[in-house]
Amino acid sequence: MLVVDDNKVIRQLIRVNLELEGFEVVTAADGVECLDLVHRVRPDVITLDVVMPRLDGVQTAARLRSDPRTRQLPVAIISACTPYEVDSGVAAGVDAFLAKPFEPTELVRLVRQLMERGKPPSLDGRRGAGTAERAAG
Template sequence: MPGAPGRVLVVDDSQAIRQLIRVNLELDGFEVMTASDGAECLEAVHALRPDVITLDLAMPRLDGLGTVGRLRTDARTGHIPLVLVSASACWREPPHGVDAALAKPFDPGELVRLVRRLWSEGRSRAVRLVKPVAECRPGSRTLAP
């Protein structure tokens, strides 16, 4: 979208969630690209050059925390603000390396405000490497039939 305030890469294995996030961010003027899992995100991130990335936790091939770890250890992507959007509520605060976490189901307006804030602030705090969250188990899908 020409004149968009920023670019967001939405990473989720649910097409419905990707579409929900995409529509709401586009209505707020963001340019939105999508990926269906962490591996696809890593394949596309250098070409797409997003300003913010939203990530699901439980995804095939490469999950959200694995993706966070790889993004944070790459000098070209370590600065990009990351929002974890997941049905799993196993954290009291966002995991290391993640700028914000939002539980599914979420208020689309809240997600848009969060992405806009992270985009406008940029990543100002030091990048911390992701620590494994062994006790974390992926939650159930929110849009299961």
């Protein structure tokens, strides 16, 4: 799990909530750091803030989608989620959105859904035990 946000307090809040649920979490302060870490860390899911220095969340998502090694990696934007951000995120290939401020239970549910979606289908064609067809709506 890779959490990307330029706000240290938000990064730690997300990290602690996910670690309490048993997730292994690595953090990055912006999109450039995310792209640097992603191939070493090999996360199951990435969460991105939108407004960050150097490389914002939407641009980071677009770069992740353009790289064959990360094209299928589930990506969620955790941000204020203005209509423009949502439209830009969808165009960049973002899988789900979570508006700030968020409830920790919503965050955990979203990450679990994205992890299930990222797993390869089982032999009977279903994904894992608890199939998640769509993440946040």
